[in-house]
Amino acid sequence: MITVKNLHHSYSRDEKYAVKDVSFEIEKGEIFGFLGPSGAGKSTTQGVLSGLLQLQKGEVTVAGYNVKHIKNKMFNEIGMSFEISNVYNKMTAKENLNFYRKLFDVETREPEDLLEMVGLGDKGNIKAGDFSKGMKHRLTFARSMINNPSIWFLDEPTTGLDPAIAATIKDIIWKEKKKEVTTFLTTHNMHIADELCDRVGFIVDGELILIDSPKNLKLQYGEKFVDIEFVKDGEPIKESLSTIDDKDKARIKNIIDNYEIQTMHTKEATLEEIFIKVTGRGLV
Amino acid sequence: MKLWYSFTKELKLASKSFYFYIEIVMAIIILAVVLFAIPENFSNSRTEYLYLDMPEAAKTVFINTLLDEDTDGQAESVDVKVKKEILSATFYESDDKKIYIVDDEDTLIKLTEAKKQLGAVIEMNETGDIHYKYYLQGYETQRLQNLYMVIHNNDMLTLETAINAQDVRPLSDDYEVFNDREHTIPAMLTFNGSLMGMFIIAAFIFLDKEQGIIKAYAVTASAVWQYLMSKTLVLTITSIITTLIITIPVMGLRPNYPLMLLFLITTGFFASTVGLLVSGYFRSMTKAFNVLYLLIIFTMLPAIAYFIPSWEPVWIKFIPSYHIIHGFKEVIVKNGDTAYVLLASLGFLMAGALMFIWSNHRHKKNLTA
Incomplete structure (x- = not known):
C-alpha cells in the first residue's frame, strides 16, 4: 500500500537533509510504527507520504498513487490525524465533521457514530473551542476516519490522553486493522508502538536505522532479565540480572541457593531499551 | 459543490470572526465621518x-x-x-x-x-x-x-x-459636479470596499496557518484553489455589504449600482488575490507586515493625486488603485464613462485570474509553511 524508495527531503533545498535515503514498504492492513526522537524525521516522512510536503527526491507511492504528481482523489483513500489538533474552534464538533465529510468523493461515516466511538457522543453540539486539549485531540482523530480511509496516518494518536481514553483509541486502531486499514503511526511512545505495531522502523537524524517486528527486535537485541527480591542478613535486597550473561546466571543460582527469596519475576527488554541499544540515542 | 460547501463554511466562520465586524464597523465609522464630519461643501471663508x-x-x-x-x-x-x-x-x-x-x-x-x-x-x-x-x-x-x-x-x-465679459460655456450640459462630501466616496470605496480585502484575506489565511487548519484541508479530496476561492468569495460579499453601507445613505439611488457591483467584484477579486499571494510567501502576519505596509503606502498614493489634481505624475497611473478610484468615480457620477469602468473591470478580472493561478501554485507548494 505504501512504497518508499530512497526518499530524501531538505527544507533548505540543499544537502542538509531532514530525511535521507529512506526506503521501506508497508503491506495492506499492516500497522507500521515510525519511531524516533523529536526532530528525527518522522513528521517530515509522514508529510511527504501524505502530500503535505513536496516530494523532492526518491520515489513514493501511496495507495497506488505516485506522490510526485498528487491527484486530489488520492486523498479519498487517506485519513490523517495530526499531533496538534487543528479543528475549527468556532464550529461545533458535529459541524466540523459534517463540513469535512463534504470534501470527499467517497462514502463517509456518520459524525455521530465517530463522536460516539471516541467518547464525545454527548459533546457533538459543543463548539470545539470550548473543548479541552484531549477532547480536541479526539475530535481530530475522529475526523481522520470520516472518509473510511484505507491508509491511515496517525501522528502521536494518544498523546495527552488519559489512560482510559488512550485505551479506547488503541481499540479503535485494532478494529480498523481488522478491516485491513493500513496504518502509518509516528510516535516516540514505545509502549504504544509495542502494543499496536506489526513492524516498527527506527529513525534517527533522518536515517532509517532498522525495520522489524517488535517481537523479532526483542529476540534479536533484547535480553531477558530476572528481578529478584531476597533477604540477606535481615535486610531486603533487590537485583535485576540477565538470563543470558554467564556471570549473572551464576549470581542467580547463588541467590537461590543461599538466601530467602521473597519475589522473582522474569522481564523482557522494552522497545525503548532496544532503541537506545541499537541507535545509541534516547527518545526525547 | 465542494466550493459551495467551503464558501458557506467560510461565510459562517467569517460571521463569527473579529475581522468581519471590523469591516462593518469601519464602514459605519466612514459613513458617520462622511455624513457628519465632511460638509457638503467646504467653507471658503x-x-x-x-x-x-x-x-x-x-x-x-x-x-x-x-x-x-x-x-x-x-x-x-x-x-x-x-x-x-x-x-x-x-x-x-x-x-x-x-x-x-x-x-x-x-x-x-x-x-x-x-x-x-x-x-x-x-x-x-x-x-x-x-x-x-x-x-x-x-x-x-x-x-x-x-x-x-x-x-x-x-x-x-x-x-x-x-471677468464678467468673458463667455464661459460647457461643452455638454449633461454633466454632474460632486459636492465635497460626494467627492470623497470613490476613495473611501476603493480602500474600504476593494483594497481592504487584500489585508483581511491575508489575515484569514495566516489565522488558518497558525491553527493548522490549512493542513487539515490539504489532506482532503478538495483542491487548494477551492479553499482559496471560498475565502475570496467571502471577502467579495463583505465588500459589497460595506460598500452599500457607505454609498446608499450618501449617494441615494443616483449611482449605477449594477455597474458598481461589477466593478466592486472585479477590483475586490484582484485585491484579494494580492493578499493570497502575500500570504503564500510568509508564515505569519508579523513576517508579512513589511510587505503589507509597503502595499498600503503604494496604494494610497493615487488617493493623494485624486484629492490634489495638480499633482498627478504619469507613473501614478500605473498603480492599480488609481484606476479603482477613477472607476468608482465614473460609477457614481451621473452619465459616467461606462466603457472605462467595463475595460477596467476586465483588466482587474484578468490580472486577478493570473494572480489567483500564481497564488494557488504557491500555496500548493507551501502548505505546511
Missing part, C-alpha cells in the same frame, strides 16, 4: 487683517462697502489676544470673509504673524492712487505671489468688467 492707511473720507467709503456685505450690517469692536498682549480691532464678517481692521501697521504685523493669516496695508496717496502692501507667511506659492502682483496692474472695476 478666509480671514484677512487690514490696516487702512488712507484719508478718513476714503476709509469711510471702504468701511461702508464692508458693512454692505456684512452679515448683520454692523461692525464689532473686538480684542484679540496675541501671546500676552491684547490687541484691538474692528471685525466685519461676510459670507466668504472675516476681516479685522486695525489702527496701525505694527498691530497688523503682530496679528498676521500670530494668526498665520494674510495681512495687508491699503494705502491711498494724495492723488487717490491705491497701493497694497501684503504681509504673507512665507510658504505661499510663487503662483499666488504672482497673482497678487498681476491683480493690481489694473483697477478692480476694470478687472471685474473684464
Whole structure:
C-alpha cells in the first residue's frame, strides 16, 4: 500500500537533509510504527507520504498513487490525524465533521457514530473551542476516519490522553486493522508502538536505522532479565540480572541457593531499551 | 459543490470572526465621518487683517462697502489676544470673509504673524492712487505671489468688467459636479470596499496557518484553489455589504449600482488575490507586515493625486488603485464613462485570474509553511 524508495527531503533545498535515503514498504492492513526522537524525521516522512510536503527526491507511492504528481482523489483513500489538533474552534464538533465529510468523493461515516466511538457522543453540539486539549485531540482523530480511509496516518494518536481514553483509541486502531486499514503511526511512545505495531522502523537524524517486528527486535537485541527480591542478613535486597550473561546466571543460582527469596519475576527488554541499544540515542 | 460547501463554511466562520465586524464597523465609522464630519461643501471663508492707511473720507467709503456685505450690517469692536498682549480691532464678517481692521501697521504685523493669516496695508496717496502692501507667511506659492502682483496692474472695476465679459460655456450640459462630501466616496470605496480585502484575506489565511487548519484541508479530496476561492468569495460579499453601507445613505439611488457591483467584484477579486499571494510567501502576519505596509503606502498614493489634481505624475497611473478610484468615480457620477469602468473591470478580472493561478501554485507548494 505504501512504497518508499530512497526518499530524501531538505527544507533548505540543499544537502542538509531532514530525511535521507529512506526506503521501506508497508503491506495492506499492516500497522507500521515510525519511531524516533523529536526532530528525527518522522513528521517530515509522514508529510511527504501524505502530500503535505513536496516530494523532492526518491520515489513514493501511496495507495497506488505516485506522490510526485498528487491527484486530489488520492486523498479519498487517506485519513490523517495530526499531533496538534487543528479543528475549527468556532464550529461545533458535529459541524466540523459534517463540513469535512463534504470534501470527499467517497462514502463517509456518520459524525455521530465517530463522536460516539471516541467518547464525545454527548459533546457533538459543543463548539470545539470550548473543548479541552484531549477532547480536541479526539475530535481530530475522529475526523481522520470520516472518509473510511484505507491508509491511515496517525501522528502521536494518544498523546495527552488519559489512560482510559488512550485505551479506547488503541481499540479503535485494532478494529480498523481488522478491516485491513493500513496504518502509518509516528510516535516516540514505545509502549504504544509495542502494543499496536506489526513492524516498527527506527529513525534517527533522518536515517532509517532498522525495520522489524517488535517481537523479532526483542529476540534479536533484547535480553531477558530476572528481578529478584531476597533477604540477606535481615535486610531486603533487590537485583535485576540477565538470563543470558554467564556471570549473572551464576549470581542467580547463588541467590537461590543461599538466601530467602521473597519475589522473582522474569522481564523482557522494552522497545525503548532496544532503541537506545541499537541507535545509541534516547527518545526525547 | 465542494466550493459551495467551503464558501458557506467560510461565510459562517467569517460571521463569527473579529475581522468581519471590523469591516462593518469601519464602514459605519466612514459613513458617520462622511455624513457628519465632511460638509457638503467646504467653507471658503478666509480671514484677512487690514490696516487702512488712507484719508478718513476714503476709509469711510471702504468701511461702508464692508458693512454692505456684512452679515448683520454692523461692525464689532473686538480684542484679540496675541501671546500676552491684547490687541484691538474692528471685525466685519461676510459670507466668504472675516476681516479685522486695525489702527496701525505694527498691530497688523503682530496679528498676521500670530494668526498665520494674510495681512495687508491699503494705502491711498494724495492723488487717490491705491497701493497694497501684503504681509504673507512665507510658504505661499510663487503662483499666488504672482497673482497678487498681476491683480493690481489694473483697477478692480476694470478687472471685474473684464471677468464678467468673458463667455464661459460647457461643452455638454449633461454633466454632474460632486459636492465635497460626494467627492470623497470613490476613495473611501476603493480602500474600504476593494483594497481592504487584500489585508483581511491575508489575515484569514495566516489565522488558518497558525491553527493548522490549512493542513487539515490539504489532506482532503478538495483542491487548494477551492479553499482559496471560498475565502475570496467571502471577502467579495463583505465588500459589497460595506460598500452599500457607505454609498446608499450618501449617494441615494443616483449611482449605477449594477455597474458598481461589477466593478466592486472585479477590483475586490484582484485585491484579494494580492493578499493570497502575500500570504503564500510568509508564515505569519508579523513576517508579512513589511510587505503589507509597503502595499498600503503604494496604494494610497493615487488617493493623494485624486484629492490634489495638480499633482498627478504619469507613473501614478500605473498603480492599480488609481484606476479603482477613477472607476468608482465614473460609477457614481451621473452619465459616467461606462466603457472605462467595463475595460477596467476586465483588466482587474484578468490580472486577478493570473494572480489567483500564481497564488494557488504557491500555496500548493507551501502548505505546511
